[in-house]
Amino acid sequence: MSRSNTPQGKSSFLTGYLILLAMPLLLAMLTLYIVSKLHYQDTIEQKLVSINHALSLAEGDIHRQLVRALGTSITADKIIPIAQSDKSKKYYRDIWRDQVKQNDLLSVIFYANSSGEWFSSDDQQDFRFSIEHNSNAVDPRTRVWFKGAEAVPGNYYWSPPYEDALTHRMTITVARLIDHHDGTSYGVVGADIDLPAWSQRLDAMLSRDNALQHLLLNRASNRILVHSNPNRIGLLFAPSWSNQLVGTTGSFYSSDEDEFVAYSTVPARPELLAITIQLRRDKAALRYGTMVLVVTILTGTLFVLAAIIFRLKIERLIATLLQTVKQLRVMSQEEQLSHLDKIHLPEAHVLKQEISIVSEQLKASFERMNRDPLTGLYNRHSLNEKLARLHETDSDYVMAIIDIDNFKSINDTHGHATGDAVLRRISTLGQQLLGDRASLYRFGGEELIAIFEDMSLELARLTMDEWREIASTLTWREVGMQISFSSGIGRRNGLSQEAFFVLVDGALYRAKHAGKNRITSVDDYDDPAPTEQE
CATH class of the missing domain: 3.30.450.20 (PAS domain)
Known part of the structure; x- marks a missing residue:
């Protein structure tokens, strides 16, 4: 009577099959181990x-x-x-x-x-x-x-x-x-x-x-x-x-x-x-190499079976994610999130959350680096980068330098806390009035700078005058305190960054010299601006 169909025969066949299946896997792992050892240094x-x-x-x-x-x-x-x-x-x-x-x-x-x-x-x-x-x-x-x-x-x-x-x-x-x-x-x-x-x-x-x-x-x-x-x-x-x-x-x-x-x-x-x-660190690998190989042999068969079951799912997931990443590289944040909503994978919502978190962190970091902590305006570092870009592209723009009048007296009379409050309130008012029409920066101390990229000098001056007039009518907690600012304004007209700054700064000095609380354009005078020594 033949025993080929008995349970013992089937079990023996399965054992032999698993051994045959494990042998090439073991040989492959040994070869990989030797090759990895030889190429470890490289x-x-x-x-x-x-x-x-x-x-x-x-x-x-x-x-x-x-x-x-x-x-x-x-x-x-x-x-x-x-x-x-x-x-x-x-x-x-x-x-x-x-x-x-x-x-x-x-x-x-x-x-x-x-x-x-x-x-x-x-x-x-x-x-x-x-x-x-x-x-x-x-x-x-x-x-x-x-x-x-x-x-x-x-x-x-x-x-x-x-x-x-x-x-x-x-x-x-x-x-x-x-x-x-x-x-x-x-x-x-x-x-x-x-x-x-x-x-x-x-x-x-x-x-x-x-x-x-x-x-x-x-x-x-x-x-x-x-x-x-x-x-x-x-x-x-x-x-x-x-x-x-x-x-x-x-x-x-x-x-x-x-x-x-x-x-x-x-x-x-x-x-x-x-x-x-x-x-x-490969000495540790040598010490535990035998144990790794034994574990590999024992788990090899289960790995093969698991690979067959999950191969199609993994290949589909990888292909989908790879295609998604390629598309995300050329999309804005809003387009990225919208695109992820259309992907019908359980893992997509996790990817969406991670992209959103990283994007928000980068945005917050950029804001901290480029904002003045006192006024909330863009800081001098951001101003330098902005001016460098404008001059690299040879752009024509209008610049206004703003200086709060008698600021030292405010600090001396009412204290630095009041001076800080004045800076914040004037800056906030400027942001509200200028809106998207200009970029506003804190240059240093009580000086601010406004950059108008798409506005004529005449309209920019009117906008600055509106800001100045409203600022001069503000009511303050300190009895008898009135705040005003003076400003110099001008259009670049092909000048170098340094020469243009000196020109607008001269107009600011004229405004101060003429009595303060006024806007002076570089076009108001033909002769050079006086210096403080004069």
Whole structure:
């Protein structure tokens, strides 16, 4: 009697079939394991090169942001020279405080002249420094950053890392010489960079992989400027493989340190080297390799059966999502959400929620970066970007510079809280009246700037006059207080950004000189505007 149809026979056939099915799977896993082992180094190095390149670009972007922060003061110095006068100190401290608030890497911005006088963005910190360190005995002209800026006129000087005397945090100073062109005086504008904060930003970027390290090395001094471990800032850099850091970019594996290394120079800063390091971790893979292979063999059959069941669903889902992502790349946010509503997949609502959340976060971040926290208007950073775009496209536009009359007297008489309230209320009124017809910015202190892109000079002036007249009739809580503002206005007519600003600023000065509470156009006069010295 044949036993081929007995339960034992069927079971034996199934066991043999599963073994035959498992053998090619086992062979494939062994082959994959060996190939992965052989190509492990290439894979890690390629990953490190990619990560290090991205971090190097980020470092370069940070350096450009820091340079732009000083560039704002250098540009402004051509209009309102930096000096030790109370007016100059207040003007530049207002600008510098905004810059420090907007960039967490900036500790303080300061100015020192050729006579040894100095002041910074933080008047309270200046006072503490004077008390704790006897600032009268400290001559800024002897500091490394001052001498360095003197040695490279027209360029930015980056100091070696050092411990700040007041905060005791590691810092570097970026500085640039300002020549006042009077034949005798000059000064240096500088900014202290918070290296621990910079390092903590790096550490946060690498927090998902604790085997990764990243640092910024100054090749000239061979010292670490920034490190994902802040405790290593300022230390000498001397690993066994340092002699392999040749050229501007590269990658290698160090058997002595058992780690992979990728490096590249920072854009526009060839003396700085961005280095990313990862410890070799395939020893753990070798230790657990046998267990992984055993588990793979035992679960192989179930995997094959599950793959057959879910293959069609997965392929359909992937194809649908891939097509959706391709379409979303060219759609606005409203179109994206509408498109996702039409997709009949259980996973689509999750994708819709994620896109909406990310979009809102990006929008909120953009608003925080480009808005003045006191008035809610666009800030000076946003103004600079707007003017740069207008001049890059050679656009013709109308600009008005607004200055609240007697603002210092308001602060002195009623206090800074009242001054802030005046700024907010005048700004809100301007937003309501100008609406979409103009973009309104806070330039600094009590000065605002309005940009009219699609309006004639005559109509823009009438609009500004309406704002001025309503502002002058506002009722205030403070008894007897009346608020007005003066403004200069003009059309660009092909002028450079700097020349146009000087022209409109001159018209503002005429308005102030003529009695305040008025709008003066650059076209009202043929002769040059008088200066404050006149």
